[in-house]
Amino acid sequence: MEQYNNYINSVWRQSRSQRTFNNISPANKNDIIGEFPESNIADLEEAVTASKFAYDKWKRMPAPKRGDILRKAGDIFAERKDELAKIMTREMGKPVFETKGDIQEAIDTCYYAATETRRLFGHNTPSEMPDKMNLSFRVPVGICGIITAWNFPIAVPSWKIIPALAAGNVVIFKPSEDSPLSANVFAEIMEQAGLPKGVFNVLHGATEIGEAIVNHPDINLIGFTGSTDTGKSIASKCGSLNKKVSLEMGGKNAQIVMDDANIELAIEGALWGAYGTTGQRCTATSRVLLHSSIYDKFIEIFKERVKKLKLGDGLNPKTDVGPVINQKAIDKILKYIEIGKSEGANLVFGGKRADNGYNRSDDNFDLNNGNFIQPTLFTGVTKEMRIFQEEIFGPVLSISKFDTLEEAIELSNSVNYGLSSSIYTNNVRNSWVAVRELEAGITYVNAPTIGAEAHMPFGGVKGTGNGHREGGWTVFDIFTEWKTVYIDYSDKLQRAQIDNYDE
Numbered sequence: 410m411e412q413y414n415n416y417i418n419s420v421w422r423q424s425r426s427q428r429t430f431n432n433i434s435p436a437n438k439n440d441i442i443g444e445f446p447e448s449n450i451a452d453l454e455e456a457v458t459a460s461k462f463a464y465d466k467w468k469r470m471p472a473p474k475r476g477d478i479l480r481k482a483g484d485i486f487a488e489r490k491d492e493l494a495k496i497m498t499r500e501m502g503k504p505v506f507e508t509k510g511d512i513q514e515a516i517d518t519c520y521y522a523a524t525e526t527r528r529l530f531g532h533n534t535p536s537e538m539p540d541k542m543n544l545s546f547r548v549p550v551g552i553c554g555i556i557t558a559w560n561f562p563i564a565v566p567s568w569k570i571i572p573a574l575a576a577g578n579v580v581i582f583k584p585s586e587d588s589p590l591s592a593n594v595f596a597e598i599m600e601q602a603g604l605p606k607g608v609f610n611v612l613h614g615a616t617e618i619g620e621a622i623v624n625h626p627d628i629n630l631i632g633f634t635g636s637t638d639t640g641k642s643i644a645s646k647c648g649s650l651n652k653k654v655s656l657e658m659g660g661k662n663a664q665i666v667m668d669d670a671n672i673e674l675a676i677e678g679a680l681w682g683a684y685g686t687t688g689q690r691c692t693a694t695s696r697v698l699l700h701s702s703i704y705d706k707f708i709e710i711f712k713e714r715v716k717k718l719k720l721g722d723g724l725n726p727k728t729d730v731g732p733v734i735n736q737k738a739i740d741k742i743l744k745y746i747e748i749g750k751s752e753g754a755n756l757v758f759g760g761k762r763a764d765n766g767y768n769r770s771d772d773n774f775d776l777n778n779g780n781f782i783q784p785t786l787f788t789g790v791t792k793e794m795r796i797f798q799e800e801i802f803g804p805v806l807s808i809s810k811f812d813t814l815e816e817a818i819e820l821s822n823s824v825n826y827g828l829s830s831s832i833y834t835n836n837v838r839n840s841w842v843a844v845r846e847l848e849a850g851i852t853y854v855n856a857p858t859i860g861a862e863a864h865m866p867f868g869g870v871k872g873t874g875n876g877h878r879e880g881g882w883t884v885f886d887i888f889t890e891w892k893t894v895y896i897d898y899s900d901k902l903q904r905a906q907i908d909n910y911d912e
């Protein structure tokens with residue numbers, strides 16, 4: 410079996426723990442991708458020592474020079490797009506057209522961050538004293554511990570790592586144990602781009618190494634994408650250590666469809682939003698709220714479209730929907746389907762593991778060997794139901810009914826999450842009222858709840874985040890501190906707040 414390593418100080422090496430875990434393709438349990446190290450605290454100490462040493466030089470390199478390296482990384486991601494997309498599909502399952510999009514987000518992020526290194530604007534402002542100059546500019550935070558999920562194995566890490574590096578930080582990255590190979594390719598690309606040694610390190614493993622990173626006193630910041638429960642416990646630990654922490658967590662995103670909407674467009678949007686990435690996005694459409702006058706018509710057409718979605722190997726271009734990530738995910742999703750049934754929702758389609766009787770992209774592909782679940786559709790879902798409230802992270806969509814826009818907004822907002830939201834309407838007033846009232850970091854008008862672009866702020870309110878926004882210009886608020894400078898050239902002691910108001 411192929412053996413893979415950690416990446417510390419530009420050296421590929423085994424863990425001191427001597428322990429490993431297997432990375433298995435979710436589409437085929439017989440396809441073992443390789444063995445990866447289960448890192449421990451000794452590995453982390455080495456990475457921290459290397460990072461500290463690297464930080465000293467990296468933070469002093471002119472930002473535009475750092476930008477040149479990141480631009481080069483973008484070029485290499487672009488050159489290696491096809492090859493990397495296949496690796497990602499093999500390891501986490503989503504179809505190749507999606508993994509290519511995932512890499513494109515990283516390319517966009519590299520190019521955006523590279524140009525930002527020539528801005529990273531600070532502020533000059535008048536002093537209240539004569540002959541004195543006030544300014545404030547961004548400085549790096551230090552060593553950043555980055556912990557991410559597997560559903561966007563390149564895009565989501567890049568949203569954090571690339572701007573962190575652009576701003577002069579160094580990074581210790583713990584990828585998900587379900588997508589470790591993509592992380593190693595990420596490291597290879599950073600090295601090819603010319604990143605100095607120790608600036609970017611990868612440590613594989615699960616909770617043990619994740620907790621060690623969060624607890625390490627010399628790691629100054631934690632950037633996390635994953636579940637709300639894990640995020641909250643990381644945040645409380647960081648609180649007690651007075652460590653900066655940025656969290657991107659769960660979602661329970663709703664698409665509202667008004668009676669005046671283009672129904673065909675809304676159906677297409679819901680299909681992509683709910684079943685794209687097999688529903689495994691924090692931005693996924695897990696609820697559709699339909700105006701009562703179009704409720705039956707929408708469901709009738711929608712159900713037929715869901716039936717047509719072909720399951721299979723993401724490497725096959727005919728596949729619409731890939732597998733879910735692992736057995737734990739299957740158990741969780743099937744448990745929620747049972748909950749939905751017992752709560753009285755109508756299961757109108759799907760609801761089971763998909764076997765070879767299911768609509769496949771290739772008749773010879775054995776769905777039984779992979780983690781395949783039928784795209785599932787519940788109707789008649791009410792807001793008290795757990796399937797309406799809780800994040801399932803799988804191909805399960807709940808449909809509910811409303812009579813007025815106010816009711817739709819109230820339904821959309823009546824969950825503990827607030828990442829994405831959407832309204833389909835051809836009425837200007839409806840759309841702007843929704844934009845104003847929806848409690849979410851992102852609102853789409855006439856587009857599904859997925860599809861964030863790299864140069865815009867990304868993040869959510871309520872249980873989704875802790876006030877930060879990745880993406881665009883706002884990500885630099887996470888990965889920098891402000892240094893404020895006063896330069897007094899009056900040649901005398903000037904006491905602020907006192908001398909200038911002296912009679």
Ligand code: UN1
Binds near residue numbers: 514690692693860
């Ligand atoms: C995620 O699910 O963690 O907007 C990120 C989107 C993608 C990013 C999703 N561009 O759905």
